[in-house]
Amino acid sequence: MDFEHKSVMVNEVVDALNINPNGIYVDCTVGGGGHLKAIGKHLDRLNGKILGIDRDEDAIMAATKNVVNAVPCGGGFSRENFKNLDKTLDTFGIRKVDGILFDLGVSSHQIDTPERGFSYMHDAPLDMRMDREQKFTARDVINDYDEERLIKIFHDYGEERFSKRIAAAICRARKISPIETTGELVKLIEQTVPRTKNGGHPAKRVFQAVRIEVNGELEILESSIRKAVDRLKIGGRIAIITFHSLEDRIVKETFKSLAQGCICPKSFPVCTCNHKPEIKIIGRAKTPSAEEIEANSRAKSAKLRVAEKIGERE
Numbered sequence: 451m452d453f454e455h456k457s458v459m460v461n462e463v464v465d466a467l468n469i470n471p472n473g474i475y476v477d478c479t480v481g482g483g484g485h486l487k488a489i490g491k492h493l494d495r496l497n498g499k500i501l502g503i504d505r506d507e508d509a510i511m512a513a514t515k516n517v518v519n520a521v522p523c524g525g526g527f528s529r530e531n532f533k534n535l536d537k538t539l540d541t542f543g544i545r546k547v548d549g550i551l552f553d554l555g556v557s558s559h560q561i562d563t564p565e566r567g568f569s570y571m572h573d574a575p576l577d578m579r580m581d582r583e584q585k586f587t588a589r590d591v592i593n594d595y596d597e598e599r600l601i602k603i604f605h606d607y608g609e610e611r612f613s614k615r616i617a618a619a620i621c622r623a624r625k626i627s628p629i630e631t632t633g634e635l636v637k638l639i640e641q642t643v644p645r646t647k648n649g650g651h652p653a654k655r656v657f658q659a660v661r662i663e664v665n666g667e668l669e670i671l672e673s674s675i676r677k678a679v680d681r682l683k684i685g686g687r688i689a690i691i692t693f694h695s696l697e698d699r700i701v702k703e704t705f706k707s708l709a710q711g712c713i714c715p716k717s718f719p720v721c722t723c724n725h726k727p728e729i730k731i732i733g734r735a736k737t738p739s740a741e742e743i744e745a746n747s748r749a750k751s752a753k754l755r756v757a758e759k760i761g762e763r764e
């Protein structure tokens with residue numbers, strides 16, 4: 451199967467990274483390699499370097515194929531979780547880099563491959579793993595979590611209004627027999643929550659919540675951003691694209707914390723902490739143009755935040 455994914459805000463990402471042709475650039479979520487290819491095209495044949503990371507084997511294969519011969523510079527690829535960015539850079543013998551991109555969430559390839567179980571539009575086993583070497587799947591969440599825990603993830607990760615009703619329906623159904631497929635889960639949700647006119651598919655929020663839980667997407671985000679900033683050179687840029695408010699809030703708050711100077715209590719007449727900011731935030735969050743959203747509806751909720759490294763952590 452071809453790897454289909456339309457990269458989002460490509461020109462904005464290239465601009466945001468303020469590319470140094472002799473620099474090293476890391477894409478922590480390389481997917482099909484669309485962003486990395488665009489970045490690599492601006493790099494010098496001898497001195498520029500790219501590194502693509504993804505936890506999904508399909509992505510690494512597709513990116514390698516799409517990028518290697520399309521850019522002048524050299525580079526490498528690694529099937530890894532970006533939470534291990536520091537170790538990955540060490541493996542490649544790289545200490546500091548000039549730019550880092552995170553384009554969070556799932557690729558269209560993952561959503562549109564029915565057997566991977568990410569989509570409420572196809573009936574498939576409950577899977578939703580980005581990394582298929584991981585043992586823990588959506589089936590484990592749906593069949594093994596107790597009712598309180600299901601309510602919490604549907605509420606916290608899906609912002610689902612009917613969390614309680616859906617969790618109760620799942621617990622009732624699985625007493626009779628385990629819930630094995632996305633189709634069974636969708637049917638259960640459809641029977642449980644009222645269909646609203648503009649709320650999208652009734653299973654959308656639960657599927658987002660289960661996917662986030664299976665892949666531990668939110669819990670690694672802040673520490674991964676901090677690791678990335680740590681490995682940037684002074685003047686290097688970090689660009690992050692998010693697709694929902696839960697991710698965006700973490701990016702915004704982490705940037706804010708890294709950009710903070712003095713952290714003395716407000717009552718102190720003079721600064722005694724000597725705390726220095728590590729980054730400066732570049733502009734406001736950007737969103738895709740109307741033309742891009744028209745051409746790619748999945749870009750609709752994208753938000754790009756950018757920061758530049760200005761100081762080392764003490």
Ligand SMILES: C[S@@+](CC[C@H](N)C(=O)[O-])C[C@H]1O[C@@H](n2cnc3c(N)ncnc32)[C@H](O)[C@@H]1O
Pocket residue numbers: 455456457458478479480481482483484485486503504505506509530531532533553554555556557558580670
């Ligand atoms: C939106 S897609 C990226 C698309 C890519 N920028 C392109 O231009 O084709 C997100 C990718 O990030 C990967 N991903 C998500 N979380 C990850 C993590 N913690 N570590 C590594 N890769 C991750 C997913 O497997 C997916 O391939």
